[in-house]
Amino acid sequence: MTQTSLSPAPSSAPTAPEEATRVAVSTVIFTLRRDPLDDQTVVLPLVRRTRDPHEGLWALPGGWLNPTESLDAAASRTLAETTGIAPSYLEQLYAFGAVDRSPARVVSIVYWALVRPDEIPNDVVENVSWFDAAELPRLAFDHNEIVEYALWRLRNKVGYSRIAHGLLADAFTLAELREVYESILGRRLDPANFRRQVENSGTLIPTDRFRTGSHRPARLYRYNQDVELADRGPLVVRH
Amino acid sequence: MTQTSLSPAPSSAPTAPEEATRVAVSTVIFTLRRDPLDDQTVVLPLVRRTRDPHEGLWALPGGWLNPTESLDAAASRTLAETTGIAPSYLEQLYAFGAVDRSPARVVSIVYWALVRPDEIPNDVVENVSWFDAAELPRLAFDHNEIVEYALWRLRNKVGYSRIAHGLLADAFTLAELREVYESILGRRLDPANFRRQVENSGTLIPTDRFRTGSHRPARLYRYNQDVELADRGPLVVRH
DNA sequence: TCAAAAGTGTTGTCGATACACCCATGG
DNA sequence: CCATGGGTGTATCGACAACACTTTTGA
Numbered sequence: 001m002t003q004t005s006l007s008p009a010p011s012s013a014p015t016a017p018e019e020a021t022r023v024a025v026s027t028v029i030f031t032l033r034r035d036p037l038d039d040q041t042v043v044l045p046l047v048r049r050t051r052d053p054h055e056g057l058w059a060l061p062g063g064w065l066n067p068t069e070s071l072d073a074a075a076s077r078t079l080a081e082t083t084g085i086a087p088s089y090l091e092q093l094y095a096f097g098a099v100d101r102s103p104a105r106v107v108s109i110v111y112w113a114l115v116r117p118d119e120i121p122n123d124v125v126e127n128v129s130w131f132d133a134a135e136l137p138r139l140a141f142d143h144n145e146i147v148e149y150a151l152w153r154l155r156n157k158v159g160y161s162r163i164a165h166g167l168l169a170d171a172f173t174l175a176e177l178r179e180v181y182e183s184i185l186g187r188r189l190d191p192a193n194f195r196r197q198v199e200n201s202g203t204l205i206p207t208d209r210f211r212t213g214s215h216r217p218a219r220l221y222r223y224n225q226d227v228e229l230a231d232r233g234p235l236v237v238r239h
Numbered sequence: 240m241t242q243t244s245l246s247p248a249p250s251s252a253p254t255a256p257e258e259a260t261r262v263a264v265s266t267v268i269f270t271l272r273r274d275p276l277d278d279q280t281v282v283l284p285l286v287r288r289t290r291d292p293h294e295g296l297w298a299l300p301g302g303w304l305n306p307t308e309s310l311d312a313a314a315s316r317t318l319a320e321t322t323g324i325a326p327s328y329l330e331q332l333y334a335f336g337a338v339d340r341s342p343a344r345v346v347s348i349v350y351w352a353l354v355r356p357d358e359i360p361n362d363v364v365e366n367v368s369w370f371d372a373a374e375l376p377r378l379a380f381d382h383n384e385i386v387e388y389a390l391w392r393l394r395n396k397v398g399y400s401r402i403a404h405g406l407l408a409d410a411f412t413l414a415e416l417r418e419v420y421e422s423i424l425g426r427r428l429d430p431a432n433f434r435r436q437v438e439n440s441g442t443l444i445p446t447d448r449f450r451t452g453s454h455r456p457a458r459l460y461r462y463n464q465d466v467e468l469a470d471r472g473p474l475v476v477r478h
Numbered sequence: 479t480c481a482a483a484a485g486t487g488t489t490g491t492c493g494a495t496a497c498a499c500c501c502a503t504g505g
Numbered sequence: 506c507c508a509t510g511g512g513t514g515t516a517t518c519g520a521c522a523a524c525a526c527t528t529t530t531g532a
């Protein structure tokens with residue numbers, strides 16, 4: 001009746017190793033890719049399982065938590081090992097721990113990440129493939145549900161935060177940034193109002209370079225690193 | 240190189256039971272209490288540790304994750320066991336997993352909760368005490384940091400969500416509700432504007448009863464259960 | 479010179495704030 | 506009748522959406 005957090009609790013402690021709950025770390029990684037109609041769509045990498053359970057199905061990249069590494073470090077490591085990606089943005093999403101989500105008892109700490117297209121390694125990694133986030137096949141475990149939640153968080157966060165630059169290269173035009181917002185939110189935005197909003201937010205620094213195309217050149221902007229280290233709360237993922 | 244989430248990973252798997260990472264569940268429970276100056280203040284229950292590590296220090300209520308229960312269930316169970324509280328609002332906060340946060344390797348899934356004063360059992364539970372959230376002593380493990388984060392989330396969420404009723408009894412006056420907001424946000428709110436805001440939000444149902452006091456009686460309101468089941472995303476804690 | 483995208487100006491609406499004011503009750 | 510909190514009315518401000526308009530380029 002006075003059992004305290006983290007104190008030994010003999011009655012509920014596992015008595016044999018095979019009964020032990022294990023901790024896994026997985027990551028939902030988003031990036032943008034042009035579809036055949038030249039629209040940006042949200043895509044994510046999945047790994048084909050090579051053993052049971054769910055052999056042959058696609059699953060989120062991840063792995064077991066190493067006893068000597070933090071959760072953040074485990075997310076980065078398993079991500080690099082399975083996909084070769086080192087994301088520009090990485091944040092904890094949720095801990096999934098339903099009893100029947102896997103044959104063995106597994107608690108998964110799930111992260112979500114944004115990567116810029118130029119951060120994706122060119123060499124094709126075996127058993128890794130990229131999928132349109134809106135048209136996923138049946139995934140292993142509860143990973144469909146996890147991706148849905150990650151997408152909800154992405155759309156939510158893009159509304160009040162300025163994380164869209166995590167999907168763009170260093171320098172970008174306002175039209176490119178707007179296209180990112182449009183593809184995530186799933187609706188068109190007024191170019192004039194969008195310009196004023198981001199200009200007034202103080203998160204962008206105009207450069208003196210321009211993207212020259214088939215029409216009037218557009219100014220290139222950089223992201224202002226100094227802002228928005230405050231609104232994420234006391235917790236920040238250190239790299 | 241093709242290791243997939245949740246697949247067996249012999250190299251990183253624990254070889255002996257004592258090396259295994261263990262999963263704990265803790266909860267930060269908030270409620271309001273009148274201080275000597277008759278102001279509402281945010282308070283939370285802590286449990287005094289009766290064994291090492293950190294014997295004698297105060298810690299968040301919690302316990303080990305049982306192999307046959309979900310994370311949500313473990314939060315409810317450990318909460319009831321250590322404090323006797325069954326909160327009206329319970330939501331996962333964050334998973335803490337720094338390597339050095341405990342002598343043994345422990346990953347804590349932390350929840351946060353709101354309780355109404357009438358939900359708190361009258362019988363005093365041994366080794367449990369309530370503390371002003373703004374004036375905590377040094378706590379066991381990283382629990383000071385965890386409470387700070389929970390407070391940040393509480394203040395944040397009260398701004399865009401309507402969870403304040405989780406701290407009030409079934410029926411309440413607008414002044415009482417406003418006082419909850421004021422104590423959480425730490426600033427005074429205009430009574431007239433506050434009234435309009437909550438009235439327009441559609442979250443309150445006026446009753447035909449009044450709270451009679453020393454002056455003009457104030458109408459009692461109930462919370463509208465039908466609202467805001469949408470803005471919490473695909474994940475909801477079921478009771 | 480024309481199409482198309484970059485970029486600017488203007489207006490209306492809506493919600494939040496500030497604050498003046500009236501209402502109802504206990505003492 | 507008066508002090509006090511309950512409750513209403515209203516002017517102002519700023520954020521945002523809608524959209525007309527000008528500018529600059531490649532073809």
